[in-house]
Amino acid sequence: MPKVLGLNLVGVIVASVAFYFVGFLWYGLLFSEAWMNAEGLTAADAxxxxxxxxxxxxxxxxxxxxxxxxxxxxxxxxxxxxxxxxALILWFFLALPFVHYAYLYLPAHSVTLLLIDASHLLVGWVVSAIVLSLIK
Incomplete structure (x- = not known):
């Protein structure tokens, strides 16, 4: 099986597609309107x-x-x-603090945006880790 940095290439691709699909669900279906409102975007902007x-x-x-x-x-x-x-521990100590930068430094201080972005990364990271553990 081909490897990338010692990781199964098929696992990396499948996990990436799964993570990207989580993003589609989050930003395209589940929280689309809330995210666009929090970002100040309209459908025409998108x-x-x-x-x-x-x-x-x-x-x-x-x-x-x-x-x-x-x-x-x-x-x-x-x-x-x-x-x-x-993945949960990594998310807590890396992704969650990172997404707080936008919350702290952007003028809007949008809790909605923080929750949507942070939860997207949480689910995406956990799903990726699960896929990678299944496809070694």
Whole structure:
């Protein structure tokens, strides 16, 4: 099986697609209106975006999945539960503080935006870790 930094390439791709799908659910279906309102966007604003940005978003997702995979590998998280717990801990100490930057420094201080973005990363990181633990 092909590897990327010692990780199963198929696992990385499947986990990245799963994480990206979580983003589609979060920002496209479940919290679309709340997120757009919190960002101050209209449907017309969203329609005018170039699809090239979606490629960039997927690449960022792949980098996150590789990072999660490397930590799981280094930690030796063998079981599904260990992988999910590790992702939760990583999210708490890395992703959650990171998304707080926007909350603290942007003038709006939007709790809605913070909750949507943080929960997206939580679910995406845990789903990625689970997929990576299943496809080694």
């Amino acid at each position: 329609e005018g975006q170039s699809p090239i940005w979606m490629i960039g978003g997927f690449l960022i997702t792949v980098l996150q999945v590789i990072g999660i995979g490397l930590v799981l590998k280094w930690k030796g998280a063998a079981s599904l539960g260990e992988a999910a717990t590790t």
